[in-house]
Amino acid sequence: MKLLQALFFPPEQPGGVSSMIPYMQERFNPPHWEMELFSIPRRIRSKGKDPVEFHTFDWTVYEESPIVQKYIQTYRDYLWWTKLRIQKRYDLIHAHHPIAGLAMKQVFPDTPVIQTVHSSYERELLLNGKIEEGGLEHQFLVSIYKELEHRTDRMLTVSRSFLDYMAPYVNRPEDVGIISNGFDERRFKPVSHENEVAQLVTVCRLVPAKGLDILLRACAELKRKGHPYVLHIIGDGPIRPELEAMAQELGIYNETIFYGYTLHPEEFMPFFDIFVLPSRAEAFGSVFAEAALCCLALVGTHVGGIAEQIENGVGGLLVPPEDPQALADALEKVIVDPSYRYALARMGWDKAKSQYSIARSVHELKKLYLQYSS
Structure with a gap:
């Protein structure tokens, strides 16, 4: 099976999933498994120009927010980089960031995409005082969960408590799996x-x-x-x-x-x-x-x-x-x-x-x- 692990941050980024997935790579040995990693370099900025349309909500309702604008542009950039760099097909893609999952499914609609949600961007922004609960940014970011549920083939998260947090924002929380992080x-x-x-x-x-x-x-x-x-x-x-x-x-x-x-x-x-x-x-x-x-x-x-x-x-x-x-x-x-x-x-x-x-x-x-x- 040819696997692609779609990260957001480069593997050298310290902490979290970006530092964990590379250590899994050696456990997926050929000939039965071939696993590659993909991420977007930090230098990629404002390259993507594709129109963005979601299936479950109208994101343009929130576009006056600079945070939403930045999120959408980052999504466009990830799409641009994916189309530029990936020339082969995979049997399965496992995405570890919402932007990665949405982009991969758009570029490769016939390839199964598994999405793991590792953390909550909106909770981080709320706790860091960057957005207000119920504001445009908060509404936009929690809407992404249902879009992921609609477009990807399987959703996972890393803890029971985070599944409980996500449950109000998806249609079928009972279908979301839990696989906690693993460490070498x-x-x-x-x-x-x-x-x-x-x-x-x-x-x-x-x-x-x-x-x-x-x-x-x-x-x-x-x-x-x-x-x-x-x-x-x-x-x-x-x-x-x-x-x-x-x-x-x-x-x-x-x-x-x-x-x-x-x-x-x-x-x-x-x-x-x-x-x-x-x-x-x-x-x-x-x-x-x-x-x-x-x-x-x-x-x-x-x-x-x-x-x-x-x-x-x-x-x-x-x-x-x-x-x-x-x-x-x-x-x-x-x-x-x-x-x-x-x-x-x-x-x-x-x-x-x-x-x-x-x-x-x-x-x-x-x-x-x-x-x-x-």
């Missing part, structure tokens, strides 16, 4: 180490949706109570200057290290002790599984896919979102008791290896792909 455990190996001072780490894009303001307030509370720690923030984004200023105002700048963009954080993540990310929303939260495979104790918020990965008190600790005090209390538990911290980390590692291995994901995908073989 060879990339995430625990390393035996002893840190005299607890090392906290978070890896994410620096945007409001990730709740790093809550993390900094929780760390200020830890310092007030006299608990030594170092907080490592790996990632970059538009609110980095704001977070750095906040760390100074809270008096924890000396305890906080801002790394910026880092290509392979998994290479040194095993040397930390505690992974913490108080996200306001997560469809799955791949970085928690990655941290668990590095044998770090996990502390996260009771939202979305995070709560599916962590059973509170078993594989890690869960706290409500928007609650710095609860987060500080949870962090205190794992900072002051290394034995408890290690026990949590070990349980989280066992679960991640059994439930989020790349072998399991590949097995489930192969079964699905074979249903569409001619």
Whole structure:
């Protein structure tokens, strides 16, 4: 079977699906499987000119929004790049971004297209304060789910919680499958180490949706109570200057290290002790599984896919979102008791290896792909 994995971001993009799919490629071995990757380079801008028409709604109702205009132009650019670069036919296309799925089905209407929805662009924009709930942009973006359902041959998502989120926006939520992300455990190996001072780490894009303001307030509370720690923030984004200023105002700048963009954080993540990310929303939260495979104790918020990965008190600790005090209390538990911290980390590692291995994901995908073989 000749497969095409249609990404949006290039495979070298850190984090999420773009960094996961390439590691699956070696599991689809010839002669039975031939798998290739496709994505659009960042330099492609305003190349596409094709008219855009959706089957389930009239997008022009929302076209006065600059965000909608940008989305449509990106769709046109993806179409242009697809037509330019793909000259052969595939037996099956698996798309990992709505724009990729819609474009592939338009260019190759007779080829089965499976669509995995990994996250919610509109929720990210809402939480980051870029759009208003119920506004033009929000209405447009949630309408895309029904268009995907109408045009692609099968829809998947990555967690039960995200399926519940999508359910009001599709006609047949019962037909949407769930295949959680899989991770190559060879990339995430625990390393035996002893840190005299607890090392906290978070890896994410620096945007409001990730709740790093809550993390900094929780760390200020830890310092007030006299608990030594170092907080490592790996990632970059538009609110980095704001977070750095906040760390100074809270008096924890000396305890906080801002790394910026880092290509392979998994290479040194095993040397930390505690992974913490108080996200306001997560469809799955791949970085928690990655941290668990590095044998770090996990502390996260009771939202979305995070709560599916962590059973509170078993594989890690869960706290409500928007609650710095609860987060500080949870962090205190794992900072002051290394034995408890290690026990949590070990349980989280066992679960991640059994439930989020790349072998399991590949097995489930192969079964699905074979249903569409001619």
